[in-house]
Amino acid sequence: ENKSPAPSGGSTTLAAYRPTTTMNAKKHKGTPEDPFVIGMSQCNLGEPWRAQMNDDVRKAAEKQPQLKVVFKDAQNDSMVQRSQFEEFVDQGVDVILISPKESAPLTEPVAKAHRAGIPVIVLSLALLKDEYTTFIGADNVKIGQEAGKWVAETLAGKGTVVELKGLMTSVPAQERHRGFLEGLDLRNHPDIKVVFDADMQWLEPNARREMESALATNPRIDVVYAHNDPGAHGAYLAAKQVGREKQMKFVGIDALPQEGISYVKDGILSVTFQYPTGGTEAIATALRVLAGESVPKKITLPTRLFAANTIAGGGTAVQ
Amino acid sequence: MQRQVHSRMPIRETVASLLEAKQISKSFGPNPALRDISFDVRPGEVHVLAGENGAGKSTLLDILSGIHTEFHGEIRVGGVVRRFRHPKDALRAGVAMVHQELSLIGSLSVSDNLFLGRERTGRFGLVDARRQTHEARALLRELDLDDVSEDELLERLPMSTQQLVEIARALAAKANVLLLDEPTSALREPEVLHLFDRIDALRRQGKGIVYVSHKMDEIYRLADRITVLRDGMLVGTKAASELPANELVRWMVGRELSSGKRANAVRRNVALKVEHLHIGGGGLPKADGRLAVDDVSFELRSGEILGLSGLRGSGASDILHAIFGDRSGRAAGIVCLPGRHDDKGEARIDLARDETSPAVAIRRGIMLLTNDRKGKGLVLDMDSNENASLASLPRYSSGGILRAGLETSAVTRAFLQLGLKGQIAAPVRLLSGGNQQKVVLAKCLLTEPQILLLDEPTRGVDVGAKTEIHALLAECAGRGMAIVLVTSELPELLRLADRILVLHRGRCTAEFTRSEATHEKIVHAAFGRGPLQGGPRCSTPGRRVVR
Amino acid sequence: MTFHRLLSSPMVRAMLALVGMLLLGTLLHADGAFFHWATHRDMLRQISVCGIIACGMTLVVITGGIDLSVSSVLASSAVGFSLLTIHLQANPWLAIVLVLLAGALVGSITGVLVGRFAIQPFVVTLAAMVLLRGLAKRLSGGQKISTYVAASDRNVELPRIFELIDARVLGDEIAIVTVILFVCVAVSAFLLRRTRLGRYFYATGGNIEAARLSGVPVMRTLVLAYALSGLFAAVAGICQAAQEQQGDPETSVGYELQAIAIVVIGGTNLSGGRGGMGLTLAGALTIGYLQKILSINAVGEASRLMLTGIIIVCAVLLQRRK
Amino acid sequence: MTFHRLLSSPMVRAMLALVGMLLLGTLLHADGAFFHWATHRDMLRQISVCGIIACGMTLVVITGGIDLSVSSVLASSAVGFSLLTIHLQANPWLAIVLVLLAGALVGSITGVLVGRFAIQPFVVTLAAMVLLRGLAKRLSGGQKISTYVAASDRNVELPRIFELIDARVLGDEIAIVTVILFVCVAVSAFLLRRTRLGRYFYATGGNIEAARLSGVPVMRTLVLAYALSGLFAAVAGICQAAQEQQGDPETSVGYELQAIAIVVIGGTNLSGGRGGMGLTLAGALTIGYLQKILSINAVGEASRLMLTGIIIVCAVLLQRRK
Numbered sequence A: 001e002n003k004s005p006a007p008s009g010g011s012t013t014l015a016a017y018r019p020t021t022t023m024n025a026k027k028h029k030g031t032p033e034d035p036f037v038i039g040m041s042q043c044n045l046g047e048p049w050r051a052q053m054n055d056d057v058r059k060a061a062e063k064q065p066q067l068k069v070v071f072k073d074a075q076n077d078s079m080v081q082r083s084q085f086e087e088f089v090d091q092g093v094d095v096i097l098i099s100p101k102e103s104a105p106l107t108e109p110v111a112k113a114h115r116a117g118i119p120v121i122v123l124s125l126a127l128l129k130d131e132y133t134t135f136i137g138a139d140n141v142k143i144g145q146e147a148g149k150w151v152a153e154t155l156a157g158k159g160t161v162v163e164l165k166g167l168m169t170s171v172p173a174q175e176r177h178r179g180f181l182e183g184l185d186l187r188n189h190p191d192i193k194v195v196f197d198a199d200m201q202w203l204e205p206n207a208r209r210e211m212e213s214a215l216a217t218n219p220r221i222d223v224v225y226a227h228n229d230p231g232a233h234g235a236y237l238a239a240k241q242v243g244r245e246k247q248m249k250f251v252g253i254d255a256l257p258q259e260g261i262s263y264v265k266d267g268i269l270s271v272t273f274q275y276p277t278g279g280t281e282a283i284a285t286a287l288r289v290l291a292g293e294s295v296p297k298k299i300t301l302p303t304r305l306f307a308a309n310t311i312a313g314g315g316t317a318v319q
Numbered sequence B: 001m002q003r004q005v006h007s008r009m010p011i012r013e014t015v016a017s018l019l020e021a022k023q024i025s026k027s028f029g030p031n032p033a034l035r036d037i038s039f040d041v042r043p044g045e046v047h048v049l050a051g052e053n054g055a056g057k058s059t060l061l062d063i064l065s066g067i068h069t070e071f072h073g074e075i076r077v078g079g080v081v082r083r084f085r086h087p088k089d090a091l092r093a094g095v096a097m098v099h100q101e102l103s104l105i106g107s108l109s110v111s112d113n114l115f116l117g118r119e120r121t122g123r124f125g126l127v128d129a130r131r132q133t134h135e136a137r138a139l140l141r142e143l144d145l146d147d148v149s150e151d152e153l154l155e156r157l158p159m160s161t162q163q164l165v166e167i168a169r170a171l172a173a174k175a176n177v178l179l180l181d182e183p184t185s186a187l188r189e190p191e192v193l194h195l196f197d198r199i200d201a202l203r204r205q206g207k208g209i210v211y212v213s214h215k216m217d218e219i220y221r222l223a224d225r226i227t228v229l230r231d232g233m234l235v236g237t238k239a240a241s242e243l244p245a246n247e248l249v250r251w252m253v254g255r256e257l258s259s260g261k262r263a264n265a266v267r268r269n270v271a272l273k274v275e276h277l278h279i280g281g282g283g284l285p286k287a288d289g290r291l292a293v294d295d296v297s298f299e300l301r302s303g304e305i306l307g308l309s310g311l312r313g314s315g316a317s318d319i320l321h322a323i324f325g326d327r328s329g330r331a332a333g334i335v336c337l338p339g340r341h342d343d344k345g346e347a348r349i350d351l352a353r354d355e356t357s358p359a360v361a362i363r364r365g366i367m368l369l370t371n372d373r374k375g376k377g378l379v380l381d382m383d384s385n386e387n388a389s390l391a392s393l394p395r396y397s398s399g400g401i402l403r404a405g406l407e408t409s410a411v412t413r414a415f416l417q418l419g420l421k422g423q424i425a426a427p428v429r430l431l432s433g434g435n436q437q438k439v440v441l442a443k444c445l446l447t448e449p450q451i452l453l454l455d456e457p458t459r460g461v462d463v464g465a466k467t468e469i470h471a472l473l474a475e476c477a478g479r480g481m482a483i484v485l486v487t488s489e490l491p492e493l494l495r496l497a498d499r500i501l502v503l504h505r506g507r508c509t510a511e512f513t514r515s516e517a518t519h520e521k522i523v524h525a526a527f528g529r530g531p532l533q534g535g536p537r538c539s540t541p542g543r544r545v546v547r
Numbered sequence C, D: 001m002t003f004h005r006l007l008s009s010p011m012v013r014a015m016l017a018l019v020g021m022l023l024l025g026t027l028l029h030a031d032g033a034f035f036h037w038a039t040h041r042d043m044l045r046q047i048s049v050c051g052i053i054a055c056g057m058t059l060v061v062i063t064g065g066i067d068l069s070v071s072s073v074l075a076s077s078a079v080g081f082s083l084l085t086i087h088l089q090a091n092p093w094l095a096i097v098l099v100l101l102a103g104a105l106v107g108s109i110t111g112v113l114v115g116r117f118a119i120q121p122f123v124v125t126l127a128a129m130v131l132l133r134g135l136a137k138r139l140s141g142g143q144k145i146s147t148y149v150a151a152s153d154r155n156v157e158l159p160r161i162f163e164l165i166d167a168r169v170l171g172d173e174i175a176i177v178t179v180i181l182f183v184c185v186a187v188s189a190f191l192l193r194r195t196r197l198g199r200y201f202y203a204t205g206g207n208i209e210a211a212r213l214s215g216v217p218v219m220r221t222l223v224l225a226y227a228l229s230g231l232f233a234a235v236a237g238i239c240q241a242a243q244e245q246q247g248d249p250e251t252s253v254g255y256e257l258q259a260i261a262i263v264v265i266g267g268t269n270l271s272g273g274r275g276g277m278g279l280t281l282a283g284a285l286t287i288g289y290l291q292k293i294l295s296i297n298a299v300g301e302a303s304r305l306m307l308t309g310i311i312i313v314c315a316v317l318l319q320r321r322k
């Protein structure tokens, strides 16, 4: 996975406005006969969350007859993604949506395209420079903090925690970890202990394996915090095997309908924090760009908390 | 070996032949290997197929046994036209074959090899291991291989034993027609005689046998009829009695051959001293922990050809390998290379301690020709050129970069010397067995060794080439090369060797000079029944156990 | 003397490595965790799926081949099984039969390409690996097949077969999947030791030309080897689905390498003609314990990888022929 | 007849596959994109890194071995290079030399384990693969080594060497990395064709026993083969870092399989003793075009995988010996 926060070096506000694209850069009329072409480069489709993002884009675009979206997936390889991006530029699409695997390798190509007047909307992972039209993404640190807070509250300041981390060489995992510790605030909660943590690389089988070890080495576990819902699910199955699933609460992140949400429905997870894909917003923004309107440099998406009782109501917003 | 006349079924022209080949033609890509050959085998006869290397004998047998499926002409089995799609079909039709290049599987046990494709099965079609073991023992006993355990991995057996296993398997097929392609190329006399008895028995049972060989005495010992091929064409077929040896040779080679003992070598300085050589048995089960080679000592003078003789598994090959530095870990003893006029001081190598390897040996001027050309001699994917030059590449390269000109010229010269005709640049795997052997020999000679260790140097080589090679070896010795010769052919041994050491179960039982040596004496000593006269001079008592 | 002979037996050497691993476990026992049966039970469960694949892999390797497609066959089977049972509510046993047949079929196709058309196993199965991963995604529509039904945005019941396979037996002390593993090992061991086909596997791998000359139906033998590998992969797929309670098209990426590792660390040689199930079982346990020990000690990712590498080398050095 | 003879040459058959791929391209040209040089230029750039690895892989495969560690050597080199140049601001040329030496060293260690201790290449290099991936993570402290410095939360300058390697030459028409690829191919081709070592590679792979008995320094030969493979992997690592403008410990996972695929699709046999660089180059282009064609036509993931599998099989069927 590679979901990530706002650009670290981006001092842009909603007010900040820069003319994005000049009309003559447009290759198509934007009529149902000759629709605008939007190129979408997804870093991989192996992760359900990214498949979801593509679906959201697709759904949103289907409502617009004057839009046509071309999807490419980069097989989780920065180099492939880079050349796909270049292909989009060569083939002259009207807007490029890109959900990058890596910041560094794509910063330059994106900047080049942007200078050439091609609108580029960056999704979920910020680039090193801010030479792009706009960035849309959620804040992993914030989400981590929320999860941390929730755990601290539920434990009422006392208890043992297991953290199952995502691939720790990836920015989102690092941020979800950092945020979590901040939210947990161990300094003020001396009786909360993280008794076991391991890198399960976003993978359910690994999560289950690590959880089994955690259970074997810790007689008492109160909360399991996993960096994604499948991880939490794997942990739950491990606990269920030894009949201890009732003794602990499971917290996940992402809240995809077929994963987190349905796990919460089944009472497997106590809560899951939504990590919005921004697919819908991307199309909306693209339309405004094509219409020549101004768009904010950065759109930060809010997260929502889903618990058994709040699912029906579409979860509760966290601010 | 002695030619005794013995009862044979009279060849009745009337009987229908068991196996009949009509106008067989076969070509590999552009070059033809056989041009309409007709050939048949009748009940109760041994039909010898003779010809030079590359004449097409093996190709013909491969066609008859269903290995080559694309060819022109027809095959009749018992009068019925058959076209084999797979060796299995041939086996079913009652045609079994012993292949020139062994077709056994090293990683399987002896008994598994014997019954491969014809497993003995019991209930629910499961393999009946006990029964197989039982029958395997019987089969091995028939060829008196009692010293071989049927569950030994085949690859751990010496060459000759492997060939006997292959023969045993063909016999076990109980086929009507038996195709034997140079079955004795690695066998010692006792086994050969034993095999011949079995063949006579089969002949009496009215089976048909096709026998390919380059050994004249074998041909005349067995043949009822002889067919000769040359360059893929039929020279003729005659009853053995009507085809005298010199005539046969002319049919094969197209000219007379001069043969005769070589003149005694002029004794020169000692080139190689082997002292108290011991080689561990490599844990063979039936050898009750005895050593493969037990305290053998001898010395060899440059210009001399020393023959090593002994029964199967007597350790001859092991000795050669040990001298060549290829038994490190198993061998102990001293190999000593006294200083030569062109060379700095003498080298004493303690096999147990000093780091030895073939590479080092070659640099010291020693070279070995192994008796397993396919397994240890050739790199089958390379062409003859590259194979021949492999051991002497440093000579044809400067600074690690090859000088193709030097290489090809040297190799071509060697090939001419060996009378190796035809596809020089073809992959060796496509050469006929005998020609492959010549390539290996060329490789050895190109290293210009002072000491040449030969294990079955003329294995599968035709009569013409054989005399050429003999002459060549004599000439090398004349030029001062010291040669150790291990061969299963006593005539060859008697013709070439100045001295002969006889081994029995790894111990040296007798030593003869050329003048003393006779057929009987050697066989006698080989069986370990003390010397007839002139006591064993080399065997010293007291063994050291070596791991 | 006899000791030396003993050491020269591959099985003994495989055991050496395993024992070494156990010793390591007793050293790094993570305050006693290693001495609880639970730990070993979990280890067995974790290694089961890879072990099951390794059974088929062993057969293929003995014929001198290699099968990279197993992980994808596994994924497609997992998806197919979940689709049939969860979404189409098919009879579970019927579903199992269908999936197993499919696995065997796919295997035999690669087998034909290897045996009949003499393409290198590596290429064929690599292609199959890619192709079938695609198929898994196509089948699942890129989504995990779980109790959640996107169409109706509802959760359906999880068929009982899933819990059944994911359950434990013998007083809750051994996982069903582990039992399945042992059954697979037993079956293939029997195949190799007692049947004609087993002999043919060894012969084909040892020297295919000689085998052909001896009348071994080389082609059929190869086809069967790959078919069995596919079959075992399908079994593994069903187990995986049951354990994940869903059919994930992304599951078990890279398991083929693990399976091969298991086979070779056991001591079976990739050049074919040698080896056996005993070795593979030993290899599976060695790897399983290695992972478990590192996991219960919560070793960090980087060190975990480095240790794994080092330990594998040591294990193999330990068991190499003197 | 001569035609038949022609077809029997592996090189010709490798070309067949490549030509087939080009034809496919002219069919699926994605409204003309396939006819722009830019497309081919990008394809070449994309395949360069894998191609460079494939050079070393070819040498190893010819000696009858296999090297799975390349992708991890690549990653560690990329990380090491970035660390030296970006964070430690070392002299780029010095850094290059150091990284290359390290790569060769690592390679020769695996080589020794294969040659001297006679462990199966597959196991050794698998272990090395895992170990070195861990090393890459350890080196990088689990971070991508880019111009962003976490410690000071600032962005430093990107050393010029990066743009230099990532640039294009010949009127901007060919990427430097591609040039590097061609150089690597040329070097290894020369090695195989014209040098004694090359001959020893073939001999060792063809029949190690015969080679040994012919005085070939088998062990040294093997060590050198793996050392070279490590060296090429390091070269690839530097190229990768330059293109990604960072050292990513997770980069190029699975490239080893791609490299092997390139080698075998070229027609080199994994059993060793045969093959050559020409074949590998052809194989690289075949794979490169396959990926490019599917990419410019924006084929969906599932179908892309399935097509890849099918086309690879076809390509190999096309070139198999009649």
Ligand SMILES: Nc1ncnc2c1ncn2[C@@H]1O[C@H](COP(=O)(O)OP(=O)(O)OP(=O)(O)O)[C@@H](O)[C@H]1O
Residues within 6 Å of the ligand: B028, B033, B051, B052, B053, B054, B055, B056, B057, B058, B059, B060, B100, B422, B430, B431, B432, B433, B434, B435, B460, B462
């Ligand atoms: N598979 C093959 N492809 C091409 N040429 C071949 C092949 N097999 C044999 N030949 C050629 O056919 C000719 C006959 O070979 P064959 O092995 O039948 O000779 P042979 O009579 O058995 O010789 P030898 O006595 O040395 O065994 C030789 O020139 C050989 O090079």
Ligand SMILES: Nc1ncnc2c1ncn2[C@@H]1O[C@H](COP(=O)(O)OP(=O)(O)OP(=O)(O)O)[C@@H](O)[C@H]1O
Residues within 6 Å of the ligand: B147, B148, B149, B152, B156, B157, B158, B159, B160, B161, B186, B280, B281, B282, B283, B284, B285, B286, B287, B292, B310, B311, B312, B313, B314, B315, B316, B317, B318, B319, B371
């Ligand atoms: N019956 C047997 N079973 C297993 N190994 C044996 C047997 N007989 C001999 N050997 C092995 O063979 C080796 C000696 O055979 P070697 O080839 O050196 O003798 P040889 O007389 O040259 O035999 P060959 O007739 O094959 O040339 C020893 O290493 C011994 O361990």
Ligand SMILES: [Mg+2]
Residues within 6 Å of the ligand: B057, B058, B059, B100, B181, B432, B433, B434
């Ligand atoms: Mg022949």
Ligand SMILES: [Mg+2]
Residues within 6 Å of the ligand: B159, B316, B317, B318, B371, B455, B486
């Ligand atoms: Mg011998």
